[in-house]
Amino acid sequence: MTQRIHNFNAGPAALPLPVLEHIQNEMLDFRGSGMSVLEVSHRSKWFEDVLDDTIVRVKRLLKLDDRYHVLFLQGGASMQFCMVPMNLAVPGKPVDYVDTGTWSTKAIKEARIQGLDVRVIASSEADAFTYIPKEIPVDGKAAYLHLTSNNTIRGTQWPAFPDGAGVPFVCDMSSDIFSRVFDPKPFGLIYAGAQKNAGPAGVTLVIVRDDMLQRVPKTLPSMLKYTTYSEKKSMYNTPPTFAIYVVGLVTRWIEETVGGMEKMEAVNNQKAALIYDYIDSQNFYRGTAMPDSRSRMNVTFRLPTEELEQKFIKESLAEGLGGLKGHRSVGGCRASIYNAVSLEGVQALVQFMKEFARKNG
């Protein structure tokens, strides 16, 4: 019998057990092909079915209308930091960004490198990125407004998206895509590295609206143009077939096993409430994000001393709770409770936290 831990890794992160079992079951003979999915041609009927099914499920889960294209790229979310300004900037217009932490800051840097008029219209940097800014002064002049919906490292998340005054949003949803229901209408482009909440490392989802594709400069290299991917259905060159297949299984799990996006969100809310309610009920652990900006995906917290944090991480692992170390840039502890982390996993974590506080408090 295989021994699996409760996996609180930030990314690559937990995948739903039924998805892993599904992969295992059809590994040697993929749907009658006599080959594994790793071995079939990306031009084959087998893979074409995988791709089509995955696109349909992504569109259904996010309630995307026909104007949106679902693309699969490589280079991670980090590649999107440069591709977004390359493809979507409009000559003579500024590009607006909200800086809510490490990943936003990196996105801003890549737009600046390209010599664009980058306006950081709101930032929580002065307060160690502990909250999501409330005043977002949009003036309607920008080509787009870039947001990071969930800040994986600082443990903050936009509780709701702001009023964009008609400026299309570009959003990095790497760590909370498929975690909650939202209205896609204000979004011109959404991107997400799959390895947090959507699948394995190696593929990045890009969801782009028709009017954004009109902006793509003809002068860009083919591999850096969104239109290359939209016109060739992400198959201009060999796509990351296995990673796309797993994203397809994860979206299928959300639809058919969990029961859809609303149910998924309800479970996520329940998990987050369990751990935050406990943190708020005592003084040993201290949450690092402001309560109104707390992430329902990455719960960041501190213990009274760094020595206790190290002890906590070590002893939790011995109890079958993995990945609770905070990001190396900020320290502390972090429990990433993505879709694939079960309610039982979070219950086990809270139980361990209680025990640890009792023994060390």
Ligand SMILES: *Cc1c(COP(=O)(O)O)cnc(C)c1O
């Ligand atoms: C992990 C992460 C990234 C970086 O993703 P890569 O795929 O490693 O480039 C970017 N943005 C957010 C919000 C992330 O969580």
